[in-house]
Amino acid sequence: MSADITMTSNVTGSQRYYLPQPSPYPVLVSAALLVLFIGSGLRVNGVGAGSWLMAAGLLLLLYAVVHWFSGVIAESRGGVYHRWESRSFRLGMIWFIISEIVLFATFFAVLFYERRISVPWLASLDPRFSPWPGFVGGWPTAGPAGHRFATIGPLGIPLVNTILLLSSGATVTWAHWGLKENRRQQLIAGLIVTILLGAVFVLLQAYEFHHAYTELGLTLGSGVYGATFFMLTGLHGLHVTVGLVMLTTILGRSLKGHFSAEHRFAVEAVSWYWHFVDVVWLCLFVLVYSV
Amino acid sequence: MSSVSAYVNEHEHEHDHKPRGLARWLFTTNHKDIGILYMLFGVTFFLVGGLFAELIRAQLIHPANHVLTPELYNQAITLHGLVMVFAALMPVTAGFANYVIPLMIGAPDMALPRLNNWGFWLLPPAAVVLVFPGILQLFGVGNGPIDTGWTIYAPLSVRSGLGVDFAIFAIVLLGASSLMASINIIVTIFNMRAPGVTMMKLPLFAWSWLITAFLLIAVFPALIAGGLMLLTDRHFGTHFFSAAGGGDPVLWEHLFWFFGHPEVYILLLPTAGLLSHILSAFARKPIFGYRAQVYAYWTIGVLSVIVWAHHMFTSGMPIAGQLYFMYSTMAISIPVTVLFICWLGTIWRGALSFETPMLFALGYIGLFGIGGLTGLTLADAVADQQYHNSYYLVAHFHYTLFGGPIMGVMAAAYFYLPKITGHMYSERAGRWHFWLCIIGFNLTFIPQFLAGIAGAERRVVDYPIQFAGFHMASSIGAFILGAAQLLLVYNIVVAWRGRTEPASARVWEGAQGLEFTLPSPPPYHTFAERPAVV
Numbered sequence: 006m007s008a009d010i011t012m013t014s015n016v017t018g019s020q021r022y023y024l025p026q027p028s029p030y031p032v033l034v035s036a037a038l039l040v041l042f043i044g045s046g047l048r049v050n051g052v053g054a055g056s057w058l059m060a061a062g063l064l065l066l067l068y069a070v071v072h073w074f075s076g077v078i079a080e081s082r083g084g085v086y087h088r089w090e091s092r093s094f095r096l097g098m099i100w101f102i103i104s105e106i107v108l109f110a111t112f113f114a115v116l117f118y119e120r121r122i123s124v125p126w127l128a129s130l131d132p133r134f135s136p137w138p139g140f141v142g143g144w145p146t147a148g149p150a151g152h153r154f155a156t157i158g159p160l161g162i163p164l165v166n167t168i169l170l171l172s173s174g175a176t177v178t179w180a181h182w183g184l185k186e187n188r189r190q191q192l193i194a195g196l197i198v199t200i201l202l203g204a205v206f207v208l209l210q211a212y213e214f215h216h217a218y219t220e221l222g223l224t225l226g227s228g229v230y231g232a233t234f235f236m237l238t239g240l241h242g243l244h245v246t247v248g249l250v251m252l253t254t255i256l257g258r259s260l261k262g263h264f265s266a267e268h269r270f271a272v273e274a275v276s277w278y279w280h281f282v283d284v285v286w287l288c289l290f291v292l293v294y295s296v
Numbered sequence: 297m298s299s300v301s302a303y304v305n306e307h308e309h310e311h312d313h314k315p316r317g318l319a320r321w322l323f324t325t326n327h328k329d330i331g332i333l334y335m336l337f338g339v340t341f342f343l344v345g346g347l348f349a350e351l352i353r354a355q356l357i358h359p360a361n362h363v364l365t366p367e368l369y370n371q372a373i374t375l376h377g378l379v380m381v382f383a384a385l386m387p388v389t390a391g392f393a394n395y396v397i398p399l400m401i402g403a404p405d406m407a408l409p410r411l412n413n414w415g416f417w418l419l420p421p422a423a424v425v426l427v428f429p430g431i432l433q434l435f436g437v438g439n440g441p442i443d444t445g446w447t448i449y450a451p452l453s454v455r456s457g458l459g460v461d462f463a464i465f466a467i468v469l470l471g472a473s474s475l476m477a478s479i480n481i482i483v484t485i486f487n488m489r490a491p492g493v494t495m496m497k498l499p500l501f502a503w504s505w506l507i508t509a510f511l512l513i514a515v516f517p518a519l520i521a522g523g524l525m526l527l528t529d530r531h532f533g534t535h536f537f538s539a540a541g542g543g544d545p546v547l548w549e550h551l552f553w554f555f556g557h558p559e560v561y562i563l564l565l566p567t568a569g570l571l572s573h574i575l576s577a578f579a580r581k582p583i584f585g586y587r588a589q590v591y592a593y594w595t596i597g598v599l600s601v602i603v604w605a606h607h608m609f610t611s612g613m614p615i616a617g618q619l620y621f622m623y624s625t626m627a628i629s630i631p632v633t634v635l636f637i638c639w640l641g642t643i644w645r646g647a648l649s650f651e652t653p654m655l656f657a658l659g660y661i662g663l664f665g666i667g668g669l670t671g672l673t674l675a676d677a678v679a680d681q682q683y684h685n686s687y688y689l690v691a692h693f694h695y696t697l698f699g700g701p702i703m704g705v706m707a708a709a710y711f712y713l714p715k716i717t718g719h720m721y722s723e724r725a726g727r728w729h730f731w732l733c734i735i736g737f738n739l740t741f742i743p744q745f746l747a748g749i750a751g752a753e754r755r756v757v758d759y760p761i762q763f764a765g766f767h768m769a770s771s772i773g774a775f776i777l778g779a780a781q782l783l784l785v786y787n788i789v790v791a792w793r794g795r796t797e798p799a800s801a802r803v804w805e806g807a808q809g810l811e812f813t814l815p816s817p818p819p820y821h822t823f824a825e826r827p828a829v830v
């Protein structure tokens with residue numbers, strides 16, 4: 006590469022990249038995670054102060070994250086971000102979502118492996134090596150020994166939830182369209198409806214989990230069926246919850262009049278994230294509940 | 297650390313103020329500060345990981361030895377692996393990326409500076425969480441840090457002590473750190489290049505890190521997912537890795553190696569990119585086969601995520617699977633050979649000089665070459681039945697991981713030390729460092745090849761008496777290799793203290809690239825105004 010450089014003489018605003026001042030919040034987030042994880046490690050092993058450390062870690066995390074983001078929002082309001090900085094944020098969000106896709110893809114791969122490879126393979130062994138008496142190698146696995154359970158079919162709450170979440174994907178897009186044309190009322194109305202749909206989804210999921218645990222006997226311990234079922238739906242539910250927090254923040258900022266057709270990165274990022282949890286749910290509906 | 301801050305404060309021409317002392321390093325959003333933090337962290341844990349290696353070799357110096365208890369031995373081999381991979385090599389390569397890539401591409405900083413700070417500061421908590429069970433043990437809680445081997449295989453890891461839980465949390469933190477660094481590097485390369493630095497003019501180091509970042513994003517979440525499942529298997533009654541509920545311990549191996557094989561290239565690629573720059577500088581010739589190397593990185597990146605199960609030939613696999621993983625693994629040698637040819641083409645008929653960075657670069661080609669060739673023998677599914685879990689395997693991956701990435705990091709450290717500190721290191725100490733590394737390393741691992749072929753099992757605290765000679769030689773080699781690293785520390789200190797000859801902007805007569813047009817050390821903020829590269 007040739008290294009002859011010339012300094013561009015007419016440096017305009019968009020030629021200068023905004024570099025933030027030193028910030029205490031990233032290292033505070035790390036400190037919070039340190040406390041949280043040491044607490045968790047103690048808690049799962051039943052050691053004394055674990056729960057207290059976890060609570061302290063979570064509070065510190067909340068404090069640090071809120072301050073970190075408040076700073077970014079203040080900078081954004083202060084007009085320091087232009088197209089160049091915006092493009093960094095957008096690219097960053099896209100690659101973050103890609104890493105999340107890999108996380109879910111791994112759990113789907115685990116579902117495939119347990120269902121199509123591990124369970125049939127155990128069934129092909131001499132019956133004396135079966136994991137429990139009467140093991141047939143079907144899906145669902147009909148328990149480990151002495152632990153029978155019923156499963157949740159696709160046509161009850163899961164179908165309702167699919168409709169709810171798909172509609173919420175449409176409403177968030179509608180809200181985003183409103184913002185693109187500077188129609189603030191449409192943005193706010195769209196966000197409110199999206200949040201309501203998402204909240205009902207989470208409540209129904211919580212009800213379904215409760216129902217599974219108390220009435221169906223379906224738990225994390227229900228063999229690999231229960232393990233994959235709760236891991237996938239639970240992780241997804243967690244992501245929907247995080248998405249709701251993000252949407253609520255965006256709604257609050259919209260009510261304060263923060264966004265415009267030119268300054269809409271946050272709204273766009275949240276709507277990408279929401280579509281991502283939407284698509285994950287569709288995969289769940291097909292692969293976990295239906296097939 | 298104080299000497300660094302004193303140094304930089306004297307020499308910079310700053311436009312905006314920054315906190316002094318500890319606060320500067322904790323809160324910094326500057327890519328050079330963060331790069332230095334990464335590098336210091338990496339060097340520190342390189343010495344810590346080395347200390348574990350010396351403990352292992354002290355135990356194995358003769359049969360029926362009692363330097364370590366079997367429990368401590370298991371912890372030492374586990375921590376040696378985890379520390380060297382996650383706390384030494386990965387941070388150092390991320391450090392070079394942070395420091396050098398923005399300079400190479402004419403960027404004012406990394407694209408997301410606060411995220412960059414967070415990426416680094418996730419590492420010290422991860423290290424604390426990893427060794428925390430050692431502190432708990434002092435208070436009579438649990439039985440110390442993780443002892444399962446760095447591969448954390450189920451079902452052992454499901455049954456083992458609380459050290460595993462803390463290791464899982466450490467891996468989650470390390471994963472978050474790597475993902476943040478990767479996102480930052482990708483965004484920086486996509487969005488922050490100076491006008492004129494097109495993708496096909498991108499320095500090879502930036503290209504190699506770009507592919508590395510893609511790989512990290514493609515595979516690290518799989519290890520995090522595996523860790524979560526291991527945690528629920530241990531404490532929340534799931535059966536992901538247990539046949540008692542329809543699961544399978546081999547699933548862990550798949551998840552681990554889906555991450556673990558690409559990890560080899562995650563460690564290797566950044567140094568492969570640096571190697572091309574270093575060879576070109578000391579051959580005083582342009583890089584040979586720039587395009588071929590970029591395509592080789594891509595090919596290596598793509599192939600590396602589809603070959604993982606060559607680590608599992610002895611775990612039981614259908615013949616079709618064995619053949620697929622055997623041939624696809626061997627196919628990786630093609631793009632790697634392309635890199636070798638380009639490196640040799642770069643120095644072919646060059647006006648060579650042999651300063652320390654060049655010595656390490658040539659050492660890289662030789663040692664990593666041996667690692668690659670012995671890898672081919674292990675990729676053969678039939679031959680692997682004999683080699684697997686023997687010292688042959690241990691020797692092989694140390695030739696790839698020490699011979700490649702660590703030699704590359706050494707070369708790059710000497711190459712950039714004068715640029716970063718503004719002063720030369722001691723060339724004499726550098727040469728001693730190199731030759732002691734070569735002698736110590738080969739003396740450590742050539743006997744392990746031989747012992748492995750003769751059937752010596754790895755990972756065991758003791759061994760049959762017929763391997764005594766091999767192990768004795770290997771331990772002496774390891775002590776030489778370990779002692780040699782003190783020369784690296786010496787040279788870093790010498791350059792930092794700044795009493796030696798100042799380095800010029802170009803540093804090396806043949807050095808190319810934007811970073812060598814800046815003064816040594818570069819000012820605190822560089823390219824605040826975009827340079828145009830013609």
Ligand SMILES: [Cu+2]
Binds near residue numbers: 556606
């Ligand atoms: Cu491999």
